[in-house]
Amino acid sequence: MFSWVDGQPATTLPLVDRGLAYGDGLFETIAVGGGQPVLLERHLTRVTAGCVRLRIDLDAAQLRRELSAFCAELGQGVAKLIVTRGDGQRGYAPSAGAPRRILQAGAMPAYLPQHGESGIRLFPCETRLAEQPLLAGLKHLNRLEQVLARAEWQGGEFAEGLMRDVSGRVVEGVFSNLFLVRDGVLSTPELSRCGVAGVMRAELLEQAQDLGIACQTRDIELNELLAADEVFLCNSLYGVWPVRELQDRHWSVGPLTRKLQAIARHLLDC
Template identity: 50%
Template sequence: MLINGQPGDSIDASDRGLAYGDGLYRTLEAHYGQPLLWRWQWQRLAADCASLHLPCPDEALLLAEIAQVAGTLPRAVVKIVLTRGSGQRGYAMPATCTATRIVSATAWGGYPAERAEHGVAVRWCDTRLAIQPLLAGIKHLNRLENVFARSEWHDPAIAEGLMLDMDGTVVEGTMSNLFIVRGGELFTPLLDRCGVSGAMRACVLQLAANLGIPVREVRLQPEDVLAADEAFVCNSLAGIWPLRQLDGRQWLAWPLTRRLQQALLTICCASAIRR
């Protein structure tokens, strides 16, 4: 683990990330220190920094630190955490900010391959997402809603839970973004009021455009998901998981989802080779 570029495993107790969740993070996959899908990871990190008025680290510096912490691992999970750094008590942002930058890596634990191949069973979560447009889309450090939602079940047969906002609109999974297919078109929740705009979500949107698949960001209701021809969830570590079962509804084939999975595999392989 590197903290502001130096080996370490602790931060100042007055750090605003610890005190207020004042910061953001990204989680990604790396092979021997080379991050996959870095284009989308970097775009999202830079956008979130701008939204939170955090100084964005130099891209080359981050890549060098990822290579340092994960360079000996054939496959690793890399986490980048940025906070507003240490400050005096009180919520007000300090006039000057010396950000804290944490880059760490762990060996890949993996997910069962059958989740991508045969699809997953998911459930609805009771925990609702608060509507706060100011933080919509940002992968900030305040993730207690997701913690409570993911703690609602312990059945290993359930791979993910889908979350609604306070109005009952479908937003995302506890750790993933959601897409549905209807009439050959791709739909994904509009994230202008809450939720995380993930790097894999951005990648899928680009893949769909490349394949000529129409995409719309809309407000989805639970009945829209249950009536979909196909549905899938995605994140940067899991890739794309087709939905097999939800609330009594079953899906047995995912032709459009398979096209996106193949396109994702192609660019992941190209990314690993190129870097």
């Protein structure tokens, strides 16, 4: 595969890049089909809004042009976009230099079909997400919590892990967002303290509301999750995975999960 840095083919980065030194930046993982980035507007909205919050002076129009050209060359697969603050001197004080745009091409992950068909077992991670409202929702480059959580299980018995915050509230999967259904109401955790506001999460919430499905974004406790009628995960690469087991709780794949899974599949197949 191949990569671009600041719009040019490249395979190296300066050692003084602040993304490497401090995780000073953001990233997007974008499905690409037929040379087109899937959910492009949502990805661009999230990364540009994140740059505003981090005070990174991103040229959004330039990024759009580069991303479109990169995806056209890739054709099919995954484009990983990384935006860093660029080069900097030693110390935490933000530099005034130009931000750096990194694009990496990859193949679509070979997820097992049964994850979407019959559902997955969800591992209850011990690693907790710290609460930092200034960074909540952003897909920033500081992912050590996810690295530690993912190290808690090996092998194929579990496809994903459940992450909670320091107070024990349910937040998300290690690389997914989480939804539950109870009495016909679709709920997803509030992400104002921590967690990543996923683009597929946003798309499914909007689509569900358009279909007249009652939706809530709120704090969710573990006992509420275990009492749900349906549970599923989503992200921008695999779409929707039903959850069939967490701890000693078992679920069947429910009708609302299947409805939203079909919507996600259509988006990813376009």
